[in-house]
Amino acid sequence: MIARPTLHVVSMSGGKDSTATALVAIELHGRENCRFVFADTGNEHESTYAYALDYLPRALGITVDVVRADFADEFATKRANLARIAAGEPESAVYGRRKFQYHWTRELAARALEVLHPTGIPFLDLCMVRGGFPSRKRQFCTEYLKTEPLTEYALARIDEGHAVWSWQGVRIDESESRRSRLQGTGACVRAFEVVGGGLSIYRPILRWNVDNVFEAHALAGIEPNPLYLxxxxxxxxxxxxxxSKAELAAIARRFPHHVARVAEWERIVSLVCRRDSPVSFFHRGTQGHAGQATTILDVVEWAKTTRGGRQYDLLADAAPATACASAYGLCE
Ligand code: SF4
Structure with a gap:
């Protein structure tokens, strides 16, 4: 039996860890044996698009493929169901008897149908067909916008005749939640796993710390994503x-156009959402946003306050928006 040639597929996010992972893949296996792929959520900062799709390809001499989730089938199904309700069928006839009724009326269904069309923005389209935004407890965005399109990309390479190593830029010390997820059972976390069917997973920087990551950038002469500055x-x-609260405050101060964009998304998703469903980008009761009114504009106002909520943090507001605030000390 002839062994299949191995292709090293690196998922690029535009972040420091995936860039460091790409550097290791290139050094060990050469550009010609690697593929680089970016899952576009449609909810990225313009600097990240420029960094991942323009700067890195030029600086590393690589091509970065782009994958986007597509929800055309889900739109068609949801439109067909709402059309039946708009035509007068009761919700129970369309969706069956469920514990939770969504209280669609003919008028609400007709109103939803006016705006329920694919926009080509994966994040917004996902929220429109799901009838709400993801939350910390229901983090379906990662699965639908990243995991599934990237897995499909890897499987397509296997169908072409390759064995695929999927390179993932995860690190144990990145966060508590990541540590517990990776070390869930307390067993030793594996940097390499054979999934089967020609697919394996490789996590080359699993035990690196953040200094190692930026050192790899510096050694290769690669700038980190400017958002870190x-x-x-x-x-x-x-x-x-x-x-986090602090990060949201920084986003609102430096990139208010992204807050305005999400506020518009909240308005659009509300129009296609069942009544009483959460239509806020940030959900009530999640860590860091507990007990606050939850439209993004409300949460931004709260993010400007000191702990306890009443008083605005004047020092935070006074910080010039162009000052370097890197959490990693990149300018030292
Ligand atoms: S958790 Fe969801 S919102 Fe956050 S980066 Fe991942 S896909 Fe985007």
Whole structure:
């Protein structure tokens, strides 16, 4: 039997860890044996698009493929169901008898149908077909916007005749939640796993710390994503549903157009959402946002306050928006 050639597929996010992972892959296996792929959520900062899709390809001499989740089938199903309700069928006839009724009326269904069309923005389309935004407890965004499109990309390479190593830039010391997720059972975390069917997972920087990551950039002469110099501790969605209070305050101060964009998304998703469903980007009761009114504009106002909520943090507001606020000391 002829062994299949191994292809090293690196998932690129535009963040420091995936960039360091790409550097290791290139050094060990050469560009010609690697593929680089970026899952576009449609909720990234313009600096991340420029960094991942323009700067890194030029600086590393690579091509970065882009994958986007597509929800055309889900839109068609949801539209067909709402059309039946708008035509007068009761919700129970369309969706069956459920513990929770969504209280769709003919008028609400007709109103939803006017705006329920794919936008081509994966994050927004996902929220429209799901009828709400993801939350820390129901973090379906990662699965639908990243894991599934990236897995499909890897499986397509296997179908082409390759064995695929999927390179993942995760680190144990990145966060408590990541540590507990990776070490869930207390068993030794494996940097390499054979999934089967020609697919394996490799986590080359699993035990690196953040200094190692930036050192790898420096040794290769690669700039980190400029967002790290602008107060962002991690690079991903702008904003991420899990972003901290301080990070949200920094986003609102430096990138108010992204807050305005998400506020508009809240309005659109509300129109296609069942009544009483959460339509806020940040959910009530999640760590860091507990007990606050939860439209993004409300949460931004809260993010500007000191602990206890009443008083605005004047020092935070006074910080010039162009000052370096890197959490990693990159300018030292
Ligand atoms: S970065 Fe945050 S908002 Fe974006 S897909 Fe991941 S968890 Fe969801």
């Amino acid at each position: 602008q107060g962002m501790t991690r690079v991903g969605c702008m904003p991420c549903i899990n972003c």
